[in-house]
Amino acid sequence: MTGTTNPICPAAAEIRNTDWSDTPLGSMDSWPPALSTMVSFMLDANVPVWLAWGPELTFLFNDAYRPLLGDKPHALGKPLKSVWGEIWDVVGPLIEQTLAGESVYIENALLRVERGHGVEDAWFSFSYTPLRQDGAIAGLICSVWETTGQVLARQAQDFLSQLEEELRVLSDSAEIIQLSQRRLGEHLKANRVGYGSVDVTERFFITDNNWTDGQVDNFNGTHDLAAFGPEIHGALKRGEPLTVDDVNADPRIEEGGQAAFAYLQTRAALTASLVKNGRMIAAFYVHCRDSRKWTSADTHLVQDVAERTWSALERAQAQHALERANRELAQRVEITTRDHDRLWRISQELMLVADHSGRITSVNPSARRILGLEPDAMAGRLLTDFIHPDDIDSTGQEIEKLAQGHTTLAFENRYRHADGSYRTLNWTAVPFEAHIHAVGRDVTAEREANKALRDTEDALRQAQKMEAVGQLTGGIAHDFNNIIAGIVGSLELMSIRLGQGRFNEIERYLTGASGAAKRAASLTQRLLAFSRRQTLEPKPTRLTNLIGGMLELVQRSVGPEIDVRTVATDQVWTTFIDAGQLENALLNLCINARDAMPTGGTITIETANVGMGREEAARKGLTSGEYVSLCVSDTGVGMAPEVLERAFEPFYTTKPIGQGTGLGLSMVYGFAGQSGGAVRIQSDLGKGTTVCLYLPRYAGPDIPEDTAPQETELPLAKGKETVLVVDDEPLVRMIAVEALEEQGYTVLEADDGATALRVLEMDRTIDILVTDVGLPGGINGRQVAEAALVKRPDLKVLFITGYAENAVLNHGHLARGMQVLTKPFQMEALIERVSDLIALK
Known part of the structure; x- marks a missing residue:
């Protein structure tokens, strides 16, 4: 059991x-497989999981479940009923149902739980699954998610x-x-x-x-906020809840x-203050x-209710002011009729009056200019x-809405012109007594210009996408055609030489074909890095140690004419990355700097x-947090702005033909993104370039100062064990x-x-499973391994993958006795x- 628990998992520890030994489970050494x-499955899970086993349903759980307690x-180790006794009347029958052999799934169940702060309402979605030992049900396992936040948010x-x-x-x-x-x-x-206002001193x-x-009593009236203490009063003035x-x-x-607070008969309080224009007003x-x-x-x-109440x-108040203004306007209508008529006639905007049924009573002369219609005809x-x-x-x-007394602001619709076309009008309207007074501005040309601009932008983006795709596919075709030409040519010459009996030249052609195949594998790895699909094997890494090595x-x-210097901050944080890929990225950046x-x-x-x-x-395209930066700077020629914009594009290079693939920086870009980080470039012509990788800080336990593996070259021992090889590619x-x-191994295949x-x-005995991760038929390599380990817990597993199937491989977190090998190999x-x-024992 000890060998199957995660060494950095607190729950496992x-x-x-x-x-x-004092529990019904007995000593761990005697636990059934x-x-x-x-x-082990529970501890590896990254979602809350608990299981209960044995006659008393002894309780175990993982780290993700701990916050729910x-x-x-x-x-830990207590009977399940004693842990969750307060909800046993609800979950007990479900557990009995599960122990009878029936799986249970419940969504958004309301449970009144006690988690150390009194009984509280909480919502959970969970599933119960029976666990069997030798065919009999010995316990159950539960995956659970607390949905309190979502339920309360929806409510x-x-x-x-x-x-x-x-x-x-x-x-x-x-x-x-x-x-x-x-x-x-x-x-x-x-x-x-209660809701109330605050005087200009922000005190009463x-x-x-x-x-x-x-x-409790109402306690209406005026209250001195300073009486509640300076911290309370200060928080309210700042608008803090x-x-x-x-x-x-x-x-x-x-x-x-x-x-x-005692005078107000209050033991608990929640207050949302409204601060507008820098002053607390309510x-x-x-x-x-x-x-x-x-x-x-x-x-x-x-807070939301306070804001909505204030807005209402x-x-x-605005509606009352508008109504008051309308009444005052009505009282002055006789006096201002002449001015109104003048404005009505000369306005460049369409003005109309209609009743609450939408029937027009009058229209100003702008109807001729905007719609080509006579006012009397409307x-x-x-x-x-x-209307359209x-x-x-x-x-x-x-x-x-206007008939109900609401004001209309910036409402748009389309009116038919006398020539059959349509004009887009932007309306402001107010209700007054039994009528609606509206002013419409012709925004047709403005909307058409905006649409034309959007269409142009969309076309430009599409053209840029197609150019990038064309450049990518063209670059791949160019490089792979060169490689394939080398392989095919070498194979043809080998065939000719074999037919001629000239065997002494075969090794040269084999070397050429093998070298070309390795270049193809390298190109594939760069493409996978750019597309964030390469298989990574991350581990805690100190950049200072990696750079020093x-x-x-x-x-x-880079050669003797280049001076290489290092600058390191004291106690640089650890990061969780694939050290080999980071070494490749660093070497790429240094070679670019040399060039x-x-x-x-x-x-x-x-x-x-x-x-x-x-x-x-x-x-930088990241989330807030702590990062480790790795920057490579040079004193070279720098990049022009148009070159800087395209620096990360695949196959884009400023080097002469044959001196660069254009995948170096794109590989660094993809590796940084796949590692949860980012990369940025700063460059000035004639002053040099700085490329910085930002990699997330590793929050796990410290690692030893010297983590470099000790390389030994030992001859491989002949094997006598049995190996099962699973791959859907017959040649592989x-x-x-x-x-x-x-x-010397006995090999089975599938x-x-x-x-x-x-x-x-x-x-029959099978000592090791060698399986491709991506298999046809709906069962992948990880699922094969998990099913095998249930009955063969000592089985060793070697996963083989052609690209990043990290989600299937538990995001790089493999248990002891498992390894991964990347194709081609x-x-x-x-x-x-x-x-x-x-x-491995």
Whole structure:
């Protein structure tokens, strides 16, 4: 069991260090294989999983599940019922159902759980699956996701949508406030909810007619916010949401503040202040007479209700102001008729008046210029007689809103011109008594210009995509044609020489064909790196150690006329990467830097720790967090802006034909992205270039200072074991089988996952499984291995893959006794990996 647990997994360490002899499970050494396998599976899972085993359903769980326990007392190794006793009336029957042999799946179940802070409502989706030992059900395993956040968010959204609809029909400020208070109080099951304004000093809060559930008093009137203490008052003035779970336990609240809350019969409070133009103008508060654990969902909800209430009040005030202005306008109509008529006649915009049914009563003369219609011809007709058929429904809805007293701003529809074409009009309209007054601006030319611009931009983007695809495919074809020509030519000459009996020249052609094949493999790896599909084997790596081990190789590669320098920040963080691929990337960057300095110069390799905020990270295409930077700078010729823009494009190179593939920087770009990082270039003509890789910091345990493997050259031992080779490519399978048989191994073979499983079901010894990851028939190599390990826990596994199937390979996290080998590979590498795995105890 010890060998199957993840050494850096806290849950694995806790299980390993627990004395199980006093539990129904007994000592770990005596655990049945099925239990050990499922515990290993559980610990490898990156989602919350627990399992219960034995007569008392002894409880075990992984690290992802631990947060769901909260602050519960120690649960590992306890009977399941004692851990979750408070919800046993709900889950107990489901567990009995599972132990009877039936799997269970429940979605968004409401459970009242106790996680160290009192009973709380929480929602979970989970599945129960029975576990068997020797054909009998010995326990169950559960995958579980807490969905409380999603459920509360959905409930909050439904609540806010309903509140928005109810507020929309109100125009009285007191009714708006009363509705918001009551609905929020009932939703949160609070004792008191209130909304109020703040005076210009931002100190005195005035609330009137707040809502209560009848268990506390109203306490309407003016309240001194300073009485609650400087921290509380300061947070409110800054617009920060204030949550107090327990007045008596909150360190921000001094004795005077506690007295103020006690006077208000309040033990827990949540307040959202509204700060507009730098000043606190109002606040929405929720009070409970008992302590309460507020959630972030509660905070966001109260903030949203406060903003919506304020907006509804602003709308009501604006509507009242508009109505008042309309009334005043009506009183002055007789005085201003002459000016109105003048404006009506000379306005360049279309002005019309219609009743609430949409029938036009009058139109200004601009109708001739904009629509080619006489105003008298439009009067008395419905607006819909002139509107584009596709815009009739939306226009009808807007007329209904105006009839209900709402103002229209920036509404657009299309009107038919006398010549049969359509004009797009942008409308502003207000309701006045029984009529609608509207002003329409002709924006047809503006919209057509915008559409033409968008079409041009789309065409340009499409052309750029096609150019990139053409360049990529052309570059691949060029390089592979050269390689294929070398291979085909060598094979043809070998055939001719064999026919002539000239065997002494065969080795030269074999060397040429082999070299061309290796160049093809290298090109494929560069393409996979660019497309982020190469298979990576990441591990914790210190860049200072890696760079130090490469300095001699870098110096030899760039030549004596180039001075190579290193600059390292003290205690550079560890990063989690494929060290071999990073070495290739670093060597590529140094060779590019050398080529940019034909007369010599200086290459500087610099590492540093970098913490990035959200904005800086976004500029680099990353998420905020901690990164390790690796920068390679040169003092060379630099790049022109047009070259810099295309630097990462595949097969783009400024070097002479035959001196560069154009895949170096694109490979570095793809490797950095696949590793969770990014790469950026800064360059100035005549001043040099700096290329920086940003790689995520590794958050796991420290690694030893000297992690370089000790290379030894030992002869490979002849094998006597049995190997199962699974690959759907006959030629690859044939070569692998013959190479292993020459080493003395007994080799079985299969061409797909289903056949491999049938072979593994046979009653014969199989020591190692060598399988391709991508297999036909719906069963991949990882699934074959997992199924085999259930009955053959000591089976060693070597995965073979042609490109990045990391998701299938558990994102590079392989258990002990498993390795991965990337195609194409030499037979010596295959034999060495098999030998190493068999030797592993």
